[in-house]
Amino acid sequence: xxARVLCCGDVGPLTLGDGTLAEPIAPFxxxxxxxxxxxxRIYSLCGTLASxxxxxxxRCAPELAQVFFDCGFDVVSLASNHTLNFGNExxxxxxxxxxxRGMQTVGAGMNIAEAxxxxxxDANGQRVAFLAYASVLRDGFAATEDSAGAAxxxxxxxxxxxxxxxxxxxxxxxxxxxxxxxxxxxxxxxAKKEADHVIVSQHWGIHYIPKLIAEYQPPAARAAxxxxxxxxxxxxxxxxxxxxxxxxKPCFYSLGNFMMTGVPKAGEKARLFEDRYGVKLDPTRPFxxxxxxxxxxxxxxxxxxxxxxxxxxxxxxxxxxxxxxVFGAGVAFDEALRFVEDVSxxxxxxxxxxxxxxxxxxxxxxxTIKAKS
Numbered sequence: 138x139x140a141r142v143l144c145c146g147d148v149g150p151l152t153l154g155d156g157t158l159a160e161p162i163a164p165f166x167x168x169x170x171x172x173x174x175x176x177x178r179i180y181s182l183c184g185t186l187a188s189x190x191x192x193x194x195x196r197c198a199p200e201l202a203q204v205f206f207d208c209g210f211d212v213v214s215l216a217s218n219h220t221l222n223f224g225n226e227x228x229x230x231x232x233x234x235x236x237x238r239g240m241q242t243v244g245a246g247m248n249i250a251e252a253x254x255x256x257x258x259d260a261n262g263q264r265v266a267f268l269a270y271a272s273v274l275r276d277g278f279a280a281t282e283d284s285a286g287a288a289x290x291x292x293x294x295x296x297x298x299x300x301x302x303x304x305x306x307x308x309x310x311x312x313x314x315x316x317x318x319x320x321x322x323x324x325x326x327x328a329k330k331e332a333d334h335v336i337v338s339q340h341w342g343i344h345y346i347p348k349l350i351a352e353y354q355p356p357a358a359r360a361a362x363x364x365x366x367x368x369x370x371x372x373x374x375x376x377x378x379x380x381x382x383x384x385x386k387p388c389f390y391s392l393g394n395f396m397m398t399g400v401p402k403a404g405e406k407a408r409l410f411e412d413r414y415g416v417k418l419d420p421t422r423p424f425x426x427x428x429x430x431x432x433x434x435x436x437x438x439x440x441x442x443x444x445x446x447x448x449x450x451x452x453x454x455x456x457x458x459x460x461x462x463v464f465g466a467g468v469a470f471d472e473a474l475r476f477v478e479d480v481s482x483x484x485x486x487x488x489x490x491x492x493x494x495x496x497x498x499x500x501x502x503x504x505t506i507k508a509k510s
Contacts, residue, residue, distance in 0.1 A: 140263035143169040144370045144437035146392035149177030150204060151194060151399065154459060158396060159207035161462045166208050170260035173267060174205065174395060175338060175372035176213045181230035184223030189275050194400055195222035199234055204396055206238055212256050214269035214338040216244025220287040221278045228285055244269025244338065245287045252280040252288040255328040263441045266332035268324055272341035273373055290317050290339065292353050311353040318357065322364035329365035334441045337366045340373045342391060345414045345428045347376045347480045350390055358388040367446045368439055375427035377435045377477060381484040382499040387448035392435045396461050398424040421457050433476060434461055438494055448497040465493055
């Protein structure tokens with residue numbers, strides 16, 4: 138038998154609006170056997186902002202977590218750059234909030250053992266394990282044996298001057314800490330012994346810029362697949378990024394946003410953002426202040442069977458009303474597929490359209506089915 142798993146990107150609106158943010162997307166999500174999402178906020182009334190963070194927006198009132206319950210998510214990842222923005226107690230409140238409503242959390246905990254603990258779900262004869270890690274962590278945000286935080290996949294970054302001419306940007310290099318990579322792989326291998334499939338969430342990469350993949354990401358993805366991961370679900374970038382097939386297993390470098398709002402940028406803040414990242418803000422969506430591609434959403438649509446994983450995607454967007462929707466066939470669907478093809482250029486993936494689901498496969502002497510012009 139097959140279990141259908143829908144994996145979604147960043148979730149964390151700062152307002153519930155009229156309380157119907159999930160209405161357009163909930164019927165689609167209910168079609169799945171298992172639903173997963175990345176939690177982009179902390180839900181608590183406790184704690185004070187960490188001295189090394191400016192993310193005042195990271196902490197929300199607990200009632201704002203209602204969107205997770207309206208969507209019916211089964212598992213949420215709490216591994217992110219916001220995990221400890223407001224300290225241990227706020228993180229503990231968030232974990233308890235989800236668990237009290239029957240959801241499992243992964244990727245963060247009161248110590249490293251809890252943060253690295255997988256969640257298991259059984260559906261249609263398939264046992265699925267979920268693990269989550271974060272590479273974009275402030276100092277002190279990684280869990281340890283006796284302190285709270287996120288499960289880390291930390292990264293070392295350095296710069297290489299390659300041209301003598303003044304003002305020439307250096308090459309940027311990055312690689313995952315060996316000890317964190319080994320710990321992640323050990324977690325995956327152990328989980329695979331208890332489950333038929335392992336899905337690994339990675340909060341990582343370079344935000345806002347759709348076609349830029351950090352040097353450390355592909356090797357880390359390959360290591361996770363080699364250790365037994367059946368799919369890698371990327372978040373943090375606030376825009377969809379490349380999809381790569383690695384030994385028959387999908388790596389979604391970023392699914393983009395799923396249900397998000399942020400603090401609008403205007404004036405000098407908007408100009409600096411656009412200049413620094415080389416992306417334009419979307420004037421029709423001021424509450425998505427992450428660039429014009431922040432409206433795009435990709436849902437990983439995985440079919441898990443005894444034979445392995447069949448990867449696919451569903452395409453959609455966050456509307457001007459801030460509500461996420463998946464596309465039916467038509468112009469918007471075709472344009473969204475062209476975008477995914479473009480950001481995936483240079484990676485091993487073939488996209489095949491079947492209705493509104495797009496299968497993702499390894500290239501085997503075939504050509505990608507292009508969206509209509």
